[in-house]
Amino acid sequence: MRVSLRAAIAVALLVGFYVLAFGLIGGLLALETYALINRPFVGLKLAFFVVPVVYALVKGLISLERRGQVEVPGSLVTPAEQPALWDLVRRLAADVGTRPPDEIRILAAVNAGVTEDTRLLGLRVLKRRMFIGAPLLTSLTEKQLIAVLAHELGHYANKDTRLGGVVVSGRNAMLRAGSHMNAERWFQRMIAKLFRGYAKLYLRVSQAISRRQEFAADRFSASLAGSSAAASALRELPVIDAAWDLFTNRHLTVAWELGYLPTTFFDGFTRLRTSPELHEKLEEIRQDPTDPDRGPYDSHPPLQDRIAAIEAMGLEPESGWGDRPAIELLADPMPLLDAAVLNSLVSDADQKERVDWATLGHIGARARVVRGTERLLQSAATAMNQSPSLTTVLDALDAGRLADLGSYEPGSRDAGARARREMARGEVLPELSALVALAFSDAGLAHWELDWLGRTTFVTSSHDFDMADHLDTAVADHGSTEGLRGALAVAGVALDYRPAN
Amino acid sequence: MVLSLLFKPKELITVIRLMREAKRLGVEIDDLPSEVVAAHVLPKTHPERYGLVPDADVTCTAPIEDLALAAVKDDVRAGNWENAADLVTATHGDWDRRQRVVWALADLAAKDDAWMKSWQDARPGDPHWLVVHAMSLVSLAWDIRGSARASETTREQFDGFHRVLFEAREAAGVAAAVLPDDPTPLNTLLTLARGLQLDHDEFRAIWTELVSRDPLHHNGHQQALQYWCAKWHGSDELALEFALEAAAKSPKFLALPLHAAYEADSTPDMWKAPSVVASLDALLGRLADEGADTYALRDDRGYAAFALIRLERFEEAVGQFRALGELADAGPWSYFEDPRLTFLSLRGVAVKAMSKGKGVKAPVR
Numbered sequence: 001m002r003v004s005l006r007a008a009i010a011v012a013l014l015v016g017f018y019v020l021a022f023g024l025i026g027g028l029l030a031l032e033t034y035a036l037i038n039r040p041f042v043g044l045k046l047a048f049f050v051v052p053v054v055y056a057l058v059k060g061l062i063s064l065e066r067r068g069q070v071e072v073p074g075s076l077v078t079p080a081e082q083p084a085l086w087d088l089v090r091r092l093a094a095d096v097g098t099r100p101p102d103e104i105r106i107l108a109a110v111n112a113g114v115t116e117d118t119r120l121l122g123l124r125v126l127k128r129r130m131f132i133g134a135p136l137l138t139s140l141t142e143k144q145l146i147a148v149l150a151h152e153l154g155h156y157a158n159k160d161t162r163l164g165g166v167v168v169s170g171r172n173a174m175l176r177a178g179s180h181m182n183a184e185r186w187f188q189r190m191i192a193k194l195f196r197g198y199a200k201l202y203l204r205v206s207q208a209i210s211r212r213q214e215f216a217a218d219r220f221s222a223s224l225a226g227s228s229a230a231a232s233a234l235r236e237l238p239v240i241d242a243a244w245d246l247f248t249n250r251h252l253t254v255a256w257e258l259g260y261l262p263t264t265f266f267d268g269f270t271r272l273r274t275s276p277e278l279h280e281k282l283e284e285i286r287q288d289p290t291d292p293d294r295g296p297y298d299s300h301p302p303l304q305d306r307i308a309a310i311e312a313m314g315l316e317p318e319s320g321w322g323d324r325p326a327i328e329l330l331a332d333p334m335p336l337l338d339a340a341v342l343n344s345l346v347s348d349a350d351q352k353e354r355v356d357w358a359t360l361g362h363i364g365a366r367a368r369v370v371r372g373t374e375r376l377l378q379s380a381a382t383a384m385n386q387s388p389s390l391t392t393v394l395d396a397l398d399a400g401r402l403a404d405l406g407s408y409e410p411g412s413r414d415a416g417a418r419a420r421r422e423m424a425r426g427e428v429l430p431e432l433s434a435l436v437a438l439a440f441s442d443a444g445l446a447h448w449e450l451d452w453l454g455r456t457t458f459v460t461s462s463h464d465f466d467m468a469d470h471l472d473t474a475v476a477d478h479g480s481t482e483g484l485r486g487a488l489a490v491a492g493v494a495l496d497y498r499p500a501n
Numbered sequence: 502m503v504l505s506l507l508f509k510p511k512e513l514i515t516v517i518r519l520m521r522e523a524k525r526l527g528v529e530i531d532d533l534p535s536e537v538v539a540a541h542v543l544p545k546t547h548p549e550r551y552g553l554v555p556d557a558d559v560t561c562t563a564p565i566e567d568l569a570l571a572a573v574k575d576d577v578r579a580g581n582w583e584n585a586a587d588l589v590t591a592t593h594g595d596w597d598r599r600q601r602v603v604w605a606l607a608d609l610a611a612k613d614d615a616w617m618k619s620w621q622d623a624r625p626g627d628p629h630w631l632v633v634h635a636m637s638l639v640s641l642a643w644d645i646r647g648s649a650r651a652s653e654t655t656r657e658q659f660d661g662f663h664r665v666l667f668e669a670r671e672a673a674g675v676a677a678a679v680l681p682d683d684p685t686p687l688n689t690l691l692t693l694a695r696g697l698q699l700d701h702d703e704f705r706a707i708w709t710e711l712v713s714r715d716p717l718h719h720n721g722h723q724q725a726l727q728y729w730c731a732k733w734h735g736s737d738e739l740a741l742e743f744a745l746e747a748a749a750k751s752p753k754f755l756a757l758p759l760h761a762a763y764e765a766d767s768t769p770d771m772w773k774a775p776s777v778v779a780s781l782d783a784l785l786g787r788l789a790d791e792g793a794d795t796y797a798l799r800d801d802r803g804y805a806a807f808a809l810i811r812l813e814r815f816e817e818a819v820g821q822f823r824a825l826g827e828l829a830d831a832g833p834w835s836y837f838e839d840p841r842l843t844f845l846s847l848r849g850v851a852v853k854a855m856s857k858g859k860g861v862k863a864p865v866r
Contacts, residue, residue, distance in 0.1 A: 411645060
């Protein structure tokens with residue numbers, strides 16, 4: 001089917017959506033009026049049905065028209081601040097045959113895009129914005145970045161039909177359909193279901209158009225950056241995505257709740273991306289790129305298909321583009337990129353204390369260990385009616401209170417005290433071990449190191465940290481904490497140790 | 502489930518009656534006492550007309566079989582270990598009884614091991630202590646694991662289960678080395694092979710050692726059959742093969758092929774296999790001269806009755822129920838949540854079918 005015919009059907013469906021809703025409202029109101037005039041009693045009863053349905057329908061329509069008034073994300077960069085980047089984007093827009101964006105914003109996400117503020121079903125454009133993810137700028141080559149940006153600008157090239165644009169706005173509206181409905185109410189739920197059923201039909205019809213547009217946009221990236229750079233950019237995106245995910249979850253925010261952030265951000269990301277321990281994993285993703293989960297109505301064709309199509313074109317790059325890292329397009333990039341990340345974090349990010357990466361890793365790991373010992377300290381304090389400390393735990397063990405220090409239930413209902421004690425042993429041993437490690441660390445005898453994979457290692461300079469046997473004896477039946485106490489004393493760890501948060 | 506009931510008027514009426522009963526007693530339908538459920542669900546028969554004990558007399562409490570064992574269990578519960586230790590020592594050589602004694606004491610030790618500590622302190626290095634200790638760890642491991650499905654068992658329960666099973670394996674190994682004649686620690690290893698998921702070769706090595714110490718170890722054969730079942734580490738076919746081999750070795754194991762058929766969920770026709778039927782007939786012949794006064798005999802009769810019902814030989818099945826009398830303590834009923842109810846309902850099925858002249862008549866013996 002030709003794009004224009006499909007587009008026409010899609011637009012007809014879009015219009016049909018309003019017709020359906022208004023038709024239902026009109027029909028119901030007409031029925032109600034007729035009933036009220038001719039059979040007032042029946043009309044009154046009918047009103048119990050009609051009023052909520054009409055209310056729900058109107059609410060559904062409102063959800064279709066309303067757009068969230070959200071703050072525009074990202075850090076704005078002006079042509080004066082970043083002339084090279086702006087020059088590149090303007091040149092790309094000219095090559096693609098569309099007008100350049102009015103704004104460029106740097107995002108803290110593995111993403112790029114061009115959006116427009118539109119009115120009247122996408123017919124009138126108020127402002128065009130380009131978003132570029134900061135991780136892309138630090139990870140791609142200039143040519144790869146060109147491929148990504150050319151793709152995004154390509155969506156707005158005039159070669160896409162006017163109707164195609166309407167179809168895209170229509171998709172966005174349809175995905176919102178019914179989003180304001182209250183699922184608790186039966187009527188609203190039914191109406192939302194009706195809307196969604198229609199929306200599904202629409203989305204399916206328009207899917208093919210959107211896919212065609214994605215392939216068309218890929219053609220722009222291949223013809224400007226060359227097939228090989230365009231394909232490699234597509235391969236690189238899942239790699240950057242995985243690295244960025246690891247970076248933000250395991251490193252950037254590792255001590256967030258304790259009030260710490262790293263001094264600088266992107267030097268860490270660069271070190272993570274190039275670290276030897278991650279090399280194999282990232283190479284795996286690069287060789288076998290899989291699509292991110294973008295939901296069931298995503299318009300992108302599978303990544304593998306896009307890469308194959310781009311490679312099949314076998315296009316050479318336009319001359320004049322370099323293979324240098326994309327970051328060289330930016331003047332003084334690090335403060336800008338770090339600011340984009342800081343902006344993306346919640347508002348109190350600027351109140352965090354900033355520390356170097358090694359300190360941050362230790363603080364984050366230590367906090368996890370502290371949390372892992374809280375339960376043991378608390379149950380020992382309760383059992384012994386003492387304040388929670390290492391001594392209290394050891395005293396509880398010596399008093400034969402092991403079973404009281406556990407929290408897990410054995411699986412059999414007929415299990416006896418011995419099973420309870422055995423389960424407690426399995427629970428207490430690692431916690432006690434963590435508590436002792438913590439005592440060493442807080443006495444300045446050890447610390448934790450976080451590698452870029454997010455694994456922590458306990459590093460101690462003390463030669464006395466061979467506690468395994470002492471720990472086993474401490475929790476054994478008819479065991480004793482004497483050996484452990486002695487070893488701690490020799491190492492210079494205070495027995496009344498109690499972790500501070 | 503609810504919909505399918507609509508097409509079975511009789512069952513629907515029963516369910517409605519039970520719901521009404523539950524409402525009257527103010528409990529959920531699943532929490533109704535088994536007596537109440539039995540009264541509504543069981544087939545209405547007249548057991549006494551066929552020489553069977555009345556429903557109300559049937560019990561799943563086993564009578565005391567080993568007086569000495571019962572006495573030392575009481576001693577242990579009172580904190581006295583000496584008689585128990587002496588009994589274990591005295592059973593050396595009588596392997597089937599030793600297995601029963603060790604297992605019963607190990608179950609007690611899994612709940613509370615203070616008496617074991619006293620025994621160990623008073624007789625350090627006692628090899629018989631080691632035997633009970635190893636088995637008690639297996640029992641303890643299962644107390645920690647529970648019998649729920651894997652999905653309803655917590656990670657901590659699994660961790661504890663495996664940790665203690667490894668300790669049990671070590672302890673059983675030590676016991677087997679100290680008592681080179683005793684099959685009991687090897688049977689402990691055989692029992693924990695399932696929990697530790699030993700592969701076939703490792704299992705066969707233990708098996709060879711066990712049968713070299715006692716070729717006809719009763720519990721050992723039952724444990725091994727479990728291992729060879731499809732739900733553990735074998736298959737329906739491997740289990741049957743093992744059971745038939747055992748049955749050929751000794752009439753003591755004639756019921757094992759019936760166990761294999763009972764466990765063969767995915768081969769429901771295994772009951773009709775000629776080899777299984779032949780084992781059943783041989784077992785019936787053996788049982789004809791025996792009573793039902795040991796657990797092992799009741800277990801054999803229970804499986805025989807179950808098999809006879811599956812083969813629609815109802816009259817013979819009723820004969821087995823007659824021999825069992827009021828005792829519903831053994832297998833296969835003991836596998837069910839409410840053994841007594843299972844026993845009664847199957848007995849009812851057999852009696853009803855027989856009274857209507859269904860199935861195969863008993864041959865004249």
